[in-house]
Structure formats: C-alpha cells, structure tokens
Amino acid sequence: MKKFVLALGAVASLAATAHAQTVVTDTDGNGTYSIEELTAAYPDMTAELFGTIDANADGAVDADELKAAQEAGTIAG
Numbered sequence: 001m002k003k004f005v006l007a008l009g010a011v012a013s014l015a016a017t018a019h020a021q022t023v024v025t026d027t028d029g030n031g032t033y034s035i036e037e038l039t040a041a042y043p044d045m046t047a048e049l050f051g052t053i054d055a056n057a058d059g060a061v062d063a064d065e066l067k068a069a070q071e072a073g074t075i076a077g
C-alpha cells in the first residue's frame with residue numbers, strides 16, 4: 001500500500017511540472033515552429049505576435065526565438 005501511495009505522489013508531481021510550463025510541439029518535425037504549431041500551445045496567437053517572435057523574419061520560429069520570446073515575456077513560458 002505504501003508503494004502505491006508513493007507512485008501516486010510521483011505522478012502528481014510530474015503532472016504539476018508539465019502544467020507549469022507551456023510546451024510547444026514541433027508537430028511536423030521540421031525543426032522549427034509554424035504559426036499553427038504555436039497556436040496549438042498559445043490559443044491567442046496572432047500573425048502579428050508570430051511576427052514579433054520570428055525575430056529574423058524567415059517565416060518560422062526556431063527554438064532560440066521561442067526561448068527569447070518567453071524570456072522577454074512576449075509569450076508565457
């Protein structure tokens with residue numbers, strides 16, 4: 001019984017960790033985030049906001065741009 005309770009606690013803390021952070025998934029696996037992929041994580045995403053995050057304006061957000069935007073508070077971390 002004690003083992004079961006411990007396992008339950010581990011699952012609960014994992015869930016809390018996942019919830020504390022917005023995870024953007026590279027759904028098509030091309031190494032960058034499209035506006036569709038960002039919208040899945042940030043429902044309030046707009047083309048204008050995407051343009052702000054896409055610092056080098058190449059039409060895709062890479063991991064560095066995403067991190068910079070999160071650190072700058074442009075989008076939630």
Ligand SMILES: [Ca+2]
Nearest residue numbers: 026030032033
């Ligand atoms: Ca992608």
Ligand SMILES: [Ca+2]
Nearest residue numbers: 054058060061
């Ligand atoms: Ca970019």
